[in-house]
Amino acid sequence: MKELVARLKEENLTIASIESLTGGMFAALVSGVAGASSVLKGSLVTYQTVIKEDVLHVDKKLIAEYGVISKQCAHAMAVQGKKMFTSDIVVSCSGNAGPDVMDGKPVGLVYMGVLVKEEVTTYEMIFKGSRNEIREQVCEYLKEKVLERLNK
Numbered sequence: 001m002k003e004l005v006a007r008l009k010e011e012n013l014t015i016a017s018i019e020s021l022t023g024g025m026f027a028a029l030v031s032g033v034a035g036a037s038s039v040l041k042g043s044l045v046t047y048q049t050v051i052k053e054d055v056l057h058v059d060k061k062l063i064a065e066y067g068v069i070s071k072q073c074a075h076a077m078a079v080q081g082k083k084m085f086t087s088d089i090v091v092s093c094s095g096n097a098g099p100d101v102m103d104g105k106p107v108g109l110v111y112m113g114v115l116v117k118e119e120v121t122t123y124e125m126i127f128k129g130s131r132n133e134i135r136e137q138v139c140e141y142l143k144e145k146v147l148e149r150l151n152k
Contacts, residue, residue: 001029001036004143007150008039008089015146016041016085018056018077020068020094021110023047026139041087046077046094056080068094069105071122078113078120090115091142097134110138116149 008015017026027043030036046052049068053060058076066072077092095110096102108127113120123145127137 001033001143004146005030005033005036005039007147009035011150013088013150014039014041014085015089015091016081016087017043017142018081018084018090018092019043019045020047020052020077021097022093022135022138025135026091026093026142029139029143041085044081044084052077052094056084067103067105069096069103069109069111070094071111071124074111074113075120075122078115078122082115082118088117089146091146093138093142095134095138097131099131108134110134112138112142112145114142114145114149116146121145121149 019026024043024045030040046056052058057080062072062076073094074092078090081090081092092113093110096105096107098107110125110127112123127134
């Protein structure tokens with residue numbers, strides 16, 4: 001995360017995270033870097049659906065139609081996170097870290113959103129490993145995708 005924090009500082013950009021299965025791990029990793037306070041706006045852990053709906057204001061109809069483990073939900077989480085934190089960059093993630101199939105979605109299936117300025121790109125990945133290994137992989141993947149987007 002040192003590279004990410006340094007890059008955000010260089011470009012005078014801020015970042016926020018809207019996290020579900022990672023439970024705040026992305027923000028914890030960013031905040032573990034000295035000087036992160038100049039770039040990290042904040043984080044919202046939306047572990048339960050009710051928080052996605054009632055606090056983050058993801059449309060209940062969207063969740064009813066596509067589920068919380070969906071590209072549509074990850075996209076909406078990033079957009080709503082932008083409204084909440086007024087950050088230049090927002091990362092979002094929702095998925096199944098296991099140990100069991102959830103809502104018919106296999107263990108390791110994760111949808112992620114990366115919002116840079118106003119443009120959201122969503123990603124679908126199936127990660128392998130233990131529950132915590134999956135969570136760590138999601139954080140690393142999000143970091144890499146933000147850096148890729150900044151390099152465009």
